[in-house]
Amino acid sequence: MKVRPEDPVLTSSRREALLVFVIWLLAASYSVGVCYAWGYERDAATLTYVLGFPDWIFWGVVVPWSGCTLICFVMANFVIADDDLGEEQAETSLDAASPAQEAKRA
């Protein structure tokens, strides 16, 4: 039996979705990790400020946020593929029958 190749849009979407998941996981681990290690139970007197933000917020959230914005730029322009979404198909039959039943009827 001839096996049809996978839909290219599915292949690229899945690859991009997995990449996004990894980026989310890294961002979550980094941000929560840095803020927890550096910012939790900290004495206000020991804080230093970077560009007006407390150090733990600057390195734990502001920097990765800027990094993610940059990643969004790279993803949007160089990583995510442009795919043909296909022609608009006529909608499936509007009665309650399943396509299998429709095929039988045909």
Place this chain on the structure above:
Amino acid sequence: MLEPLLLLAQSASAADKLPSPGIGALVALIAFIAASVWLGTIAQRVVERSQFIKGYFQGNRGLGAWTIALTATVQSGGTFMGFPSLVYTHGWIVVLWIGSYMVVPLTGFGVIGKRIAQISRRTGAVTMPDLFRARYGSPAAGLVTSLLIIVFMTIMMFAQFKAGAIVMKIAWPGTGALAISETVEPEPAAAAKPDAEGKGSGDWLKAKWKEVDKVYLIGLAIFALTVVGYTLIGGFLAAVWTDLLQSVMMFIGVMILVVLALVATRGLEPAARKAVENVERLALEKGKSPAEAHAIASQYAAGPGLRADGTLFLPLTMAFSFFCFWPYAGMASPASVVRIMACKDTRVLRQSIFLLAIYNMCIYLPLIMICICAKSMMPGLAKPDEVIPRMALVLTEGFPLGLGSWVSGIILAAPFGAIMATVSSYLLVIASGLVRDVYQRFISPAATEHELRRLTYVVMIAIGAIAVALNVFPVKHLQTFVVFSSGCAASAFLMPTIMMCYWRRATAAGTIAAMLAGAAASSALTLTGLVIAIQKGKPSDFHAYELLGFEPLLWGLSSSLVAGILVSLITRPPDEKLVSKLFDAA
């Protein structure tokens, strides 16, 4: 806070006397209403050129990057309303709480966006239930999706009508109130109790009618007429364009305010230091010992932050939970999915990612700065929900030509725009659920375009009328239902949508099980939270129960995933022909 109930913060206390918003807020609201109706009429002309269902409920898949980026995930400006008050009250820890918005553009469009857009084209789907029905060839999957959407979104939408009416009311010059909040239960008039002594219901109704605030009623009527009116004439495009308008207005307002705030405090660092000093000083004034006051100030400047009841604001488990919550809660909401389905092509999705990334960064970080500046300038606000409008009034005071009133008007009108946009998009999803997914699918598949159009109008007017009727005597504790519905909706649809996009072996039964399990887990935790709050004697303070310290959404999503996989595996594999149509190359 995804789709929050926005309620009135009662009028300012005497201690917080500040300049009045004047006529600016009212004028801004009227301008906003006029702009929305105008957008509705333009949208109508576009819809008239196309087939009714596709044009009216989906704008003929013609959305560009700006509309997708600024409306598909930024659906409710509610985030902007509750969020500033949290920063003002709890300090820097709230930056970590909201920090996961750094990845929302990617998760919002990069995970399911392209596949949803493709599947909807391949199947001709117009609504979310259409997608599930066509993917599995299962009317049951479509029907369950429709019913869940109709129930959850109706509850959330009705609550927004009350919020809209209240904003209209407080925009009236001289009311003294400045903001809406998510937690304060409004009391437009003292609640009348049914007379148990045996008076007729007519008398009770009359008594209650007398106690209803008439300004609130006028607000309710204007709000309902406007939002139902422009949605009815312009459909999906009117909803999306109004949403875009409010997102842009919010952006302009925040940009103006952050510059004014930083100039007033001479930079962020002096403001941040002063804010912490103020917290310590206020604690000392309240009779805390110097050590206790210093500890409270440290919690403002660092983690995990303190709630008013002394519990921790963001312990480690919740910090992680919120990194899951914002990116995943709204990703597969019916209103988002339908907008992604309406995108023009994949280029639009790509551009949306970057546009939204810039937008989020330029909204949230400046909002945080404004609130920290506010804590340094006016640390003792009795109503923290008023922090943004108060900053707007204080910072624009003394501007020439009454400019201050206009700027603060924009800021005050933004929540109104956000509520209108939310109601409008929900109204469409509910109407499409009833007309397309129930009537056209199950009752009258041969219905003509004219018939569907007429029915859509009737349904929208009926929903509007019911919403107004229910809000004439506002229901107490409506917040309970809103929390319940938004939790269930977020838990119910994400996993089934991912399964639909990527898993060949997923079945209709598995999908239905995933939806119901997500909703059930979320309901169970919400009800547990409610029972605990009732036992404590404070039912209005309730929040969903955080099992093992994790946000309920995580439990909802996990239950949904497990149920979806298990039930799919034990049920008969889906029709290979159907799967092949959506998973294999043409």
